Amino acid sequence: MADRGDADVEEAGWIGRVVALDDHDAFAALVSRHQASVRGFLRRLTSGDASRADDLAQETFWKAYRHLGSFKGRGRFLSWLFRIAYQEFVTDERRRHGTPVPLTDDMSSGEDVGGRVEDARTFDQLIDALRPEERSAIVLHYRHELTHAEIAEVLEAPLGTVKTLIRRGRARLARAAGAPPLGDEA
Numbered sequence: 623m624a625d626r627g628d629a630d631v632e633e634a635g636w637i638g639r640v641v642a643l644d645d646h647d648a649f650a651a652l653v654s655r656h657q658a659s660v661r662g663f664l665r666r667l668t669s670g671d672a673s674r675a676d677d678l679a680q681e682t683f684w685k686a687y688r689h690l691g692s693f694k695g696r697g698r699f700l701s702w703l704f705r706i707a708y709q710e711f712v713t714d715e716r717r718r719h720g721t722p723v724p725l726t727d728d729m730s731s732g733e734d735v736g737g738r739v740e741d742a743r744t745f746d747q748l749i750d751a752l753r754p755e756e757r758s759a760i761v762l763h764y765r766h767e768l769t770h771a772e773i774a775e776v777l778e779a780p781l782g783t784v785k786t787l788i789r790r791g792r793a794r795l796a797r798a799a800g801a802p803p804l805g806d807e808a
């Protein structure tokens with residue numbers, strides 16, 4: 623896709639200017655390009671708490687600015703931002719609840735329920751029923767179209783765990799939506 627390639631080149635230029643010249647305008651351009659995605663991701667993780675999501679997004683971009691030199695360009699910049707955002711969310715959850723957000727390896731299978739849930743408001747209501755790590759994987763995969771490998775990087779989880787989280791999340795979404803039980807995948 624030529625458009626994405628051009629955008630990636632432009633983005634790499636902005637990153638280079640921020641790292642080499644501390645160019646605030648270049649960083650503002652990066653924020654402008656990605657803030658809606660990061661804020662949307664965090665709003666879904668926080669069950670629609672816009673104020674909390676905005677605070678976490680601000681921390682995400684501040685941390686990204688301070689550590690931009692550590693971005694190696696091996697993956698998408700947006701994936702790197704999602705990783706920081708997720709870490710900020712997990713840290714905030716631990717601070718609020720005093721408990722870790724667990725990652726599990728239980729296996730469950732199912733088919734894609736994303737097509738069954740057409741209304742975004744309904745989807746957002748349904749994903750509130752998911753555990754935070756399942757919600758994260760589902761949102762990153764279906765709303766932001768990250769690959770399983772990119773999600774594994776964002777969540778700092780093994781690839782198999784990410785696949786499991788997505789399968790389990792889809793199964794929970796199907797149950798929450800009142801869909802018939804999902805069959806085994808081949």
